[in-house]
Amino acid sequence: MQELLQQLVNGISWGSIYSLIALGYTMVYGILRFINFAHGDVYMVGAFVAYYSVFFLGLRSGGVAGALGALAVIALAMLAAAVLGVSIERLAYKPVRRQARLTALITAIGVSLFLENAGILAFGAEPKFFPQIIASKSLRLPGGAYVTTHQLLVLGGSLVLMVGLNLIVYRTKIGLGMRALSLNRDVANLMGVPTDRIIAFTFGLGSALAAAAGVLVALSNPRIDPLMGLLPGLKAFVAAVLGGIGSIPGAMVGGLLMGIAETLVSGYISSTYRDAIAFSILIVILLVRPAGLFGRAVTEKV
Amino acid sequence: MKGRALLYQVGATLVLLAVLGLLDRFLPTFVNQYIIRILILSGINIMLAVSLNLINGFTGQFSLGHAGFMAIGGYTSAFFSIHAGPSIVQALGQSPQSAGAAGAVVLILGLAVGALCAAIAGLIIGIPTLRLRGDYLAIATLGMGEIIRVVILNIEAVGGARGLTNIPGYTTFFWVYLLVAITVIVNWNLVRSRHGRALLAVREDEVAAESLGVPTTKYKVLAFAVGAAFAGMAGSLFGHYLRYLNTNSFTFLKSFEVVIMVVLGGMGSITGSISAAILLTLLPEVLRPIKEYRMVLYALLLILLMILRPQGFFGSRELRLPLPAPWRARLARFARWVGPGEAGVTDEARAAAPGAAAVSAVPVVSLRAPAAGDRGALRREILRLEALTVAFGGLKAVADFDLLLRERDLVGLIGPNGAGKTTVFNAITGVYPPTAGRVILSGKDLGGLPPHRIAALGVARTFQNIRLFGQLSVLDNVRTACHLQAANTAWDAIWKTGAHRREEARTLGRARAMLRLMDLARLEDAPAAMLPYGLQRRLEIARALASGPKLLLLDEPAAGMNPQETAELMALIQRIRDEFGPAVLLVEHDMQVVMGICERVSVLDYGIRIAEGTPAEIRRHPKVIEAYLGPEGAAHA
Numbered sequence: 001m002q003e004l005l006q007q008l009v010n011g012i013s014w015g016s017i018y019s020l021i022a023l024g025y026t027m028v029y030g031i032l033r034f035i036n037f038a039h040g041d042v043y044m045v046g047a048f049v050a051y052y053s054v055f056f057l058g059l060r061s062g063g064v065a066g067a068l069g070a071l072a073v074i075a076l077a078m079l080a081a082a083v084l085g086v087s088i089e090r091l092a093y094k095p096v097r098r099q100a101r102l103t104a105l106i107t108a109i110g111v112s113l114f115l116e117n118a119g120i121l122a123f124g125a126e127p128k129f130f131p132q133i134i135a136s137k138s139l140r141l142p143g144g145a146y147v148t149t150h151q152l153l154v155l156g157g158s159l160v161l162m163v164g165l166n167l168i169v170y171r172t173k174i175g176l177g178m179r180a181l182s183l184n185r186d187v188a189n190l191m192g193v194p195t196d197r198i199i200a201f202t203f204g205l206g207s208a209l210a211a212a213a214g215v216l217v218a219l220s221n222p223r224i225d226p227l228m229g230l231l232p233g234l235k236a237f238v239a240a241v242l243g244g245i246g247s248i249p250g251a252m253v254g255g256l257l258m259g260i261a262e263t264l265v266s267g268y269i270s271s272t273y274r275d276a277i278a279f280s281i282l283i284v285i286l287l288v289r290p291a292g293l294f295g296r297a298v299t300e301k302v
Numbered sequence: 303m304k305g306r307a308l309l310y311q312v313g314a315t316l317v318l319l320a321v322l323g324l325l326d327r328f329l330p331t332f333v334n335q336y337i338i339r340i341l342i343l344s345g346i347n348i349m350l351a352v353s354l355n356l357i358n359g360f361t362g363q364f365s366l367g368h369a370g371f372m373a374i375g376g377y378t379s380a381f382f383s384i385h386a387g388p389s390i391v392q393a394l395g396q397s398p399q400s401a402g403a404a405g406a407v408v409l410i411l412g413l414a415v416g417a418l419c420a421a422i423a424g425l426i427i428g429i430p431t432l433r434l435r436g437d438y439l440a441i442a443t444l445g446m447g448e449i450i451r452v453v454i455l456n457i458e459a460v461g462g463a464r465g466l467t468n469i470p471g472y473t474t475f476f477w478v479y480l481l482v483a484i485t486v487i488v489n490w491n492l493v494r495s496r497h498g499r500a501l502l503a504v505r506e507d508e509v510a511a512e513s514l515g516v517p518t519t520k521y522k523v524l525a526f527a528v529g530a531a532f533a534g535m536a537g538s539l540f541g542h543y544l545r546y547l548n549t550n551s552f553t554f555l556k557s558f559e560v561v562i563m564v565v566l567g568g569m570g571s572i573t574g575s576i577s578a579a580i581l582l583t584l585l586p587e588v589l590r591p592i593k594e595y596r597m598v599l600y601a602l603l604l605i606l607l608m609i610l611r612p613q614g615f616f617g618s619r620e621l622r623l624p625l626p627a628p629w630r631a632r633l634a635r636f637a638r639w640v641g642p643g644e645a646g647v648t649d650e651a652r653a654a655a656p657g658a659a660a661v662s663a664v665p666v667v668s669l670r671a672p673a674a675g676d677r678g679a680l681r682r683e684i685l686r687l688e689a690l691t692v693a694f695g696g697l698k699a700v701a702d703f704d705l706l707l708r709e710r711d712l713v714g715l716i717g718p719n720g721a722g723k724t725t726v727f728n729a730i731t732g733v734y735p736p737t738a739g740r741v742i743l744s745g746k747d748l749g750g751l752p753p754h755r756i757a758a759l760g761v762a763r764t765f766q767n768i769r770l771f772g773q774l775s776v777l778d779n780v781r782t783a784c785h786l787q788a789a790n791t792a793w794d795a796i797w798k799t800g801a802h803r804r805e806e807a808r809t810l811g812r813a814r815a816m817l818r819l820m821d822l823a824r825l826e827d828a829p830a831a832m833l834p835y836g837l838q839r840r841l842e843i844a845r846a847l848a849s850g851p852k853l854l855l856l857d858e859p860a861a862g863m864n865p866q867e868t869a870e871l872m873a874l875i876q877r878i879r880d881e882f883g884p885a886v887l888l889v890e891h892d893m894q895v896v897m898g899i900c901e902r903v904s905v906l907d908y909g910i911r912i913a914e915g916t917p918a919e920i921r922r923h924p925k926v927i928e929a930y931l932g933p934e935g936a937a938h939a
Contacts, residue, residue, distance in 0.1 A: 035437060092605050099612040101436075102364065106565045107608040109558050114601035121594055234444075234554070241441055272463075276452035279445030286442050287430055 002144035007267045008260060009141070013151040013220075015259020016158035020213035021236030022243070022251035023165060024206025030182040030246035031202055034101065037108040038088060039210055040233010041115035042081050044226060046211025047130070047218040048123055050077040054131050066133040073133075074157070074215045078208035085207025086200045093203075094196075119226030130222035150220030157216050161209055162252055168205070169248060178202055182246060231275070235262075238282045244295025253293060257281075307798065318483055326476035338475060342543055344583040345478035346536045349485045351563035351575035353532030356489055358561065359569035359618075360498065361525040362505025363432060364440040367447030368533050369556035373549065374423050374450060375416030375534020376541040377460050380469040382415045383408050383542065387470060409472035413481070413538045420534025421527045423450070428526035432519065444554055455549045465548035466541070473543035481539060485532050488796050490572055492528070495795030495802060496809065499774075499782040501525055502570075506771035513731055513765075514849050515757035515786040524792065566607060568614030573621035578614070618773065681709040682744070684853050684885040685730070689739035692722070692729050692909075699725040700909045702739065707853065707885040712875070714900035714917075715889045718929055722909040723889040724766055727855050730887075731763055732756040743853065758786055762851035764842040766858050766889075772831030776822055776841055779830050780813040783848035787812065813848060820844040820874070836867045840874075847878060854884040860892040868892060872899050897921065905929065 021043055028036045050073045059069035092111050096104045134153065138146045169175040177198045180188040189195045217232075218224050235258060243254025258278060265277040285292065329338060354368045387408040394404040431442045460466045492498055500521045503511035508518045541547045563582050567574025585603070589596040625633065685707040692700045700722040707713055715723050728734045730741050732753040741748040748756050762783075771779050788805040795802050817823045820840050825833065830841060839859055846854060856875070860868045876899055879886050890896050896903060897917040905913040905920060907929040913920055920926055 029437075033437075035440075092609070095609040096612055099608075100569075102358075102561075102565050102569065103608050103612040105440075106562055107605055109562065110601050110604035110608065114598060114605065117597035117601060121598060238441065238445065241438070245437075270456070272456055273452060276449045279448050282445050283431070283442050283449075286434055286438055290434055290438055 003267070005141070005143040005145035007263045009145050009147050009151065011260035011263035012256060013147075013154050013259070014263060015239075015256035016155055017213045017217055017255070018232070018236045018239045018258050019252045019255025020158050020161060020209045020216075021232060022240040022255045023162070023248065024210045025237045026240040026243070026245055026248060026251040027178070027202050027206050029240070031178060031185070031199060032093075032097070032104075034093070034104050035108065035237065036093075036203075036206075037105065037233070037237075038111035038115055039206065040229035040231075040236065041112050041119070042085055042088075042207045042229070043210040043214040043217075043233060044119060044224070044229035045084055045115060046077040046081045046207075046214030047224045047228065048119065048128075048226075049080040049211065050074065050215040050218060051128060051130055051224060053077070054133060059131070059133050063135075066135070069133050070153075070215075070219060074212055077211040077215045081207040081211030081214075082204035085203040088207075089200055089203040094199075116226050116230070123226055125226065127223045127225040130218040130224055132219075132222065134219055136220075148220070154216045154220060157212065161212055165205070165209065166248070174198060174201055235275075235278050238278055241292055242282055242285050244292030247292070247294040250292055250294030307800070307803075311797075319480070322476045322479050322483075325479075326474055329475060340583060340587055342473065342475060342478050342539075344580045345475075345482045346540050346543075347560070347563065347579040347583050348482050348576050349532055349536035349539075350560045351567065351579040352485050352489050352572055353529040353536070354560050355564045355567070355570065355572060355575045356493070356501070356532075357525050357529040358564050359571070359575070360493055360505065361501045361522060363522055363525065364436060365443040365526070365529075366440045366554065366557050366561060367427070367443035367445075367450075368529070368560045369552040369554065370443075370447030370450035371420040371424060371530040371533035372537035372540070372556070373454060373552035374537065375420040375531075376537030376547050376552075377454055377466065378419040378534075379412035379416030379538035380466055380541040380547055381460055383412045383470050383472070384466075384468060387412075405470065405472045406477075408470070409477060409538075409542060412472075412542065413535050416534040416538035417531040418534075420537070421531035424527040424530025425523060428523045428530075432522045432526060444557065447552075447554055447557055451549045451552050454552075461547075463549075465546055467546050469541050469545045469547065471542060471545045473539045478539055478543075481535055485535075486572060486576070488528075489532075491796050491798060492792060493572070495792075495806065496781075496785055496788050496790065497521070497524075497792045497795050499778060500785055502774055502778070503771055503782045503785075505570075506773060507769045509733065509753075510765065510769040510771065511782070512733075512753035513757055513763050514783045514845065515754050516782070517752075517754045562604065566604075566614050568616040568618060570618040571614065571616040571620055574614055574616040577616075577621065681711075683708055684711070684744060685887070686742040687726070687730070687739070688742065690726065690729055690736055690741060691738040692725050692734055693737040698737075698909050700729065700906070703906070703909075703911055705887075705904055705911075705914075707887060709852075709885055710879060710883055711885045712879050712899060712901050713885075713887050714896040714903040715887060715906065716891070716893075716896055716903060716920075717906035720908075721906040721929075723906055724857055725909075726906070727763055727857055727887075727889065730756075730853075730855065731761055757849060760850070760852035760884075761855065762846035762849045762853070762884075763855035764839070764846050764857050764859060766861070768835075768838050768842055770830040770838055770842060770845070773829055775827050776817065776830055776833070777813055777826035779841060779845050780816050780848045781809055783845040784809040784812055786849055816844045816848045819847075836863050839863065840871075843874070843878070847882065847884075851884050854878070854886045856886065856888045856890075858889055858891060860890055860895045868895060871895070875899055 021039065024039050024042070025036060028034060028039070053073050053076045054069070057069065057072065059073070060066065088111055092107050093104065096107050134149065137149045139149070141147055169178060177188070177193045180191070180193050181195060181198055185195060214229070236255065239254035239258040240251045241254070242257060243250025243252070261281055262274050262278055266274045350368060350372060354365065357363050357365045390408050390411070391404040394407065396402055396404040427443070427446045431439060431446065434442055454460060455463055493501065500511065500516045503514070503516050504518045504521050511518050559582065563578040564575055566582070567576070567578030585600060586596060589599055592599065683706065685705070687703055687705040690700055690703040691698060703726060715726060717723055725734065729736045730748070732748065732751050732755070735750055743756070743759055743761065746759065748759070771782060774782070788809060790799070790802040790805050814823065814826070817826055820843065822837065822841055822844060825837070830838065833841060839862070843856065843859060859875070860871055863871060872895055875886060875888070878884070888896065888900060900917060903915065903917055903920045904911060905923070905926050912925040912929060913923045915923070
């Protein structure tokens with residue numbers, strides 16, 4: 001029981017990272033019907049921007065200074081990633097937006113390869129160790145499980161970001177534009193919604209969330225390397241599909257489910273099957289409910 | 303004819319074997335091992351790209367799991383040659399160290415094992431996942447590929463994470479390029495047959511393909527299994543070349559690499575896949591001197607190519623060698639029997655369909671319904687709808703609808719928008735199964751049959767929102783509809799057997815005759831999507847008619863036509879009925895058409911039949927007037 005509880009705590013913490021990344025996938029897919037395979041690499045870039053800004057700002061670890069420093073670093077990483085995301089969209093995706101979807105997908109794979117290899121060039125292929133600016137402490141939970149301050153940080157951080165995202169999407173004019181675009185881009189454009197600007201904004205927003213996820217991960221699992229985004233990115237996408245791609249609550253729930261399932265499998269079965277289980281769940285969900293947990297099934301009119 | 307075909311086939315095979323044998327023997331004296339290695343890896347990549355092109359490019363099923371099938375083929379064949387190989391070599395009286403010819407036997411058996419296992423995996427994975435479409439299918443196949451990899455990683459018998467070592471190195475230049483040749487010829491011939499047209503039809507529009515009798519699921523699974531089998535063989539060669547296998551070679555990145563080859567070459571272009579496979583194998587090697595910038599540049603080139611040339615090198619066309627005309631003709635004649643080239647249609651089609659414009663001279667006789675006997679006698683019953691009901695959730699789109707059509711009947715089905723007319727068509731053709739009631743075609747209850755089976759029983763339709771195979775030519779749209787008229791198997795197509803060639807010739811003659819009848823013959827090479835609207839409607843009728851129906855369902859054929867086109871259409875529909883004899887059920891809003899040519903009209907309103915009778919009766923029927931004009935309008939009328 002205690003062990004199960006512990007696994008759940010770990011799973012939720014890890015899952016909230018997936019949720020943050022999945023949100024970027026799902027927003028972009030919702031609007032452009034396009035799988036942005038480079039999204040996981042933006043998460044990597046976020047972690048590296050944070051890594052260098054820690055040194056640049058000369059942050060010291062521990063205490064209130066550390067916590068404030070962490071906030072500053074997260075903000076910087078999010079900003080940098082947003083700029084990166086918008087640039088990627090403008091330079092690589094916009095020119096192929098009206099092309100076949102496979103063309104756009106290959107472009108995204110190209111961007112992903114570019115970011116990874118440019119990362120290797122710029123940061124080196126060897127893993128780097130992210131400075132521990134926040135001290136790790138374990139707190140005992142009522143059930144006997146432990147939760148670390150890092151896990152709380154990850155959980156709290158992603159909660160704040162997700163609430164913020166919901167406010168943007170459902171309470172602002174630009175959010176309304178995003179929702180209109182996701183229903184019908186052409187009609188939204190005819191109604192005067194500035195589609196290009198909203199698409200760019202969506203990429204920026206999603207990239208910022210991914211970068212935040214990257215920093216939150218780096219704070220607790222300090223090994224970062226240029227290929228760190230590959231698998232989490234892919235699994236976050238799977239989480240988005242699981243929740244129903246295009247659905248924001250779906251991405252959040254999908255990410256959490258994914259994290260919990262993974263920790264349970266590696267805890268109780270075998271860690272080597274961890275990756276396979278993620279995909280198995282996905283396939284079962286797709287076969288039983290292709291639109292995902294929160295997705296709307298679309299039927300074709302004959 | 304048969305003897306000549308065999309002669310060509312055997313001759314071409316011998317020449318190919320000799321050339322490959324000579325190259326295999328003398329290549330090492332001219333180039334170093336590094337070049338040979340690149341050639342071999344190019345060959346393996348060609349096999350992967352061409353086989354994935356069958357799935358992605360031709361059938362339109364977006365698969366991202368090709369590396370998984372490659373892994374299955376590689377591991378099973380390697381396991382086979384490691385464990386069963388030595389005893390086979392010994393049984394053939396050779397020592398395992400210098401296996402020679404016995405090694406070739408083991409490799410061939412290993413290839414068969416690898417292909418079979420990969421194909422079986424393709425079936426197991428394909429049957430459930432191919433129900434998914436587009437991106438969902440892509441993600442499911444990507445997941446399947448990763449699952450395959452993780453499962454292999456956990457099997458200790460094949461080395462687990464350490465990898466599988468001590469695989470005999472039987473793969474040589476000869477074997478790789480022999481298999482490349484086989485892959486290309488099989489795919490080429492398969493695609494240029496009625497089966498290939500069925501695959502393309504699945505890519506273009508599954509609903510329309512089903513309505514013409516193409517069992518779409520079967521073809522999707524076929525493409526998937528054939529593609530997987532070739533990927534498995536590529537994997538076998540790969541393992542027997544490197545002599546070592548590790549699951550790291552088969553991650554989703556490898557699948558991506560193959561997808562990139564297919565897209566870069568041009569979806570649905572076999573020569574494109576080949577060129578892109580060679581280019582993408584060479585590119586990293588060429589970029590090797592710039593070391594760490596290599597992959598960055600590779601990525602940038604990829605993005606740039608997609609932006610500048612999104613349709614790939616060749617689009618969906620094939621590369622054509624710049625040959626002088628006589629050589630081209632000679633090559634075409636040769637290719638007709640062996641590989642690349644259209645099936646042996648030209649001569650035979652000319653014989654079957656002499657240039658005459660007269661439709662009656664063309665072998666479309668099979669299309670005609672059996673003689674109806676005396677006009678006065680009671681004609682045979684074709685379609686009977688008994689209390690047909692179709693409900694969506696709580697909404698009854700059609701309720702208790704009865705209708706009877708006899709041979710050569712021309713009946714109109716009218717009603718205001720949303721009355722349920724198209725739903726009746728969808729229920730007859732099996733797109734939506736009836737909720738209650740029966741659909742009986744010539745005495746056979748169609749309840750629950752899938753659309754392609756119903757089409758095979760002689761029902762053809764057109765669609766309200768035109769569903770042509772937009773990227774296919776006008777001719778191929780109609781040829782696809784002849785799917786049911788031929789019986790040759792995929793195997794026949796690959797070997798270009800007599801049955802295949804004869805039926806291809808007949809199909810071509812029949813399709814051309816149909817186009818002449820519809821006055822579309824001049825446009826046979828145009829992509830269907832390029833036709834103006836009125837011609838698209840006409841092409842859809844031609845396509846429906848080419849499937850040889852005894853019941854033809856026309857869904858608003860006059861929609862969007864100008865008065866002259868409408869008048870032509872009316873004449874055409876009557877001519878179709880008179881010459882080919884199907885019973886015709888016509889949904890139409892244009893009252894001039896309905897009242898002008900239909901002998902009987904049935905009126906639906908809110909899913910309920912409110913009237914049936916001759917056009918004259920319907921015109922005066924108070925309920926019909928009310929349905930169209932509302933109660934007030936009815937009072938004024």
